Amino acid sequence: MPPRIGPACPRDTLRKTACMDEIDRLSEFLQRLTPLSRSCLLSELERLELCGIDMPGLTDVLSRLRAEFRKDGANQARATSPSRYFFAPLELFLIDGAPEHANMGRISRNTLTPIWEWICRDLLPTMARDYIKAIGDQVAANNPKEVLKIASTFQTKVVKVLESTFASGQSAELARAKLAQYTASRSAFDDVRKMQHVLRAGAALPKFNEKLPEKITRFDDGKVTQITAQLDAFKKAHPEALPFALTLVARRLATPWQLVRLATKPAASKSPADVAAAPYACVVPMVLDRLDDKRLALRIALRHNRVLVARDLLTEIYDTEYALKVRIDGIEASEWGIRLQQLMDAIAALVSAEVSRFPSNVGHILGSRRLRSHDTLGGKLSYLAWKGRDAVQDGAAAIRKLIGQT
16 A cells, blocks of 8 residues: 655654754854854864764754855965964964863964954954954955064064063963853963964074974984984073974974984983983973874764774874883883873773774774784884893993093
């Protein structure tokens, strides 16, 4: 018998009507916001999504806001916006995602919109309004040199005001409270300080970047010595911007964990205490920050069933863990080691949850031992070779020290 064709179920009709009413209310609410506020809302919701926070209706709101700000031609619109010119010096240090840890030397892209809104509404409203108009006029006149000059002048003004703001604990806390009105990100206020350091360094960071090799495929002793000399000179002139110079070095390395060699090579030994006393010991927490970023990326990849992406991330994670344990003897007992173990436990939980979705007789690519290349015979031989080389170097250093004392 053919299916009966008749009026829709009243319950379904009511559900569809309620859904349409909700969509209309959502559209009306979004239209009441200024374009800047809608852009700020998009950044905040994307931050929450990347942090793994689920909210009812989040997908619908994100799709509507992305359709407005990420549609065809949006890149061109953003490229000519006043905020893009203002934040241009930060471009090499921006990271996508929503890290809520320190991330030394890097700034979250998602915090730029709320920071810009805070600058325009609270920090320098009159000057920001003049700057926006001046940029618009020069862009319309196709005068790029004048645009860069106007942006540089406004950057200098913002840096001076920030210096005054941070000089007092009371004014700094007031600024923190104001910024919190635009974002719930715990890292936003720290990103303001980072922005200040980058802008204050001016052309020094681009000049440092130009002197670096295009690609550092082998970060051997000679290259470490060369880069360390460049860092020493930069650090002397711009100590607060040093983490950003280290970030520029990390961008040139074949694998970011190699940054650790800047701390381990000059150290008296490979013990955590001696590495922590080295001039560039800060690279160790920087590597751990990047490991935490990969944990967040792994969680997102698994959520969207991107297994191959997750596999590559997991391989990099295991390689970083292995390198830290090889380069720093007894790291497990240090604060660095405690954080490393916490990260690896969280990563193991993600992998375990993913693998458990499949029957035990069905192998999962993330459960393969091949991802831990150092567990293979070749990996163990490499480990012994590294340890042997370290022992020879430590012995030679001890002999030189002994000769010097006699």
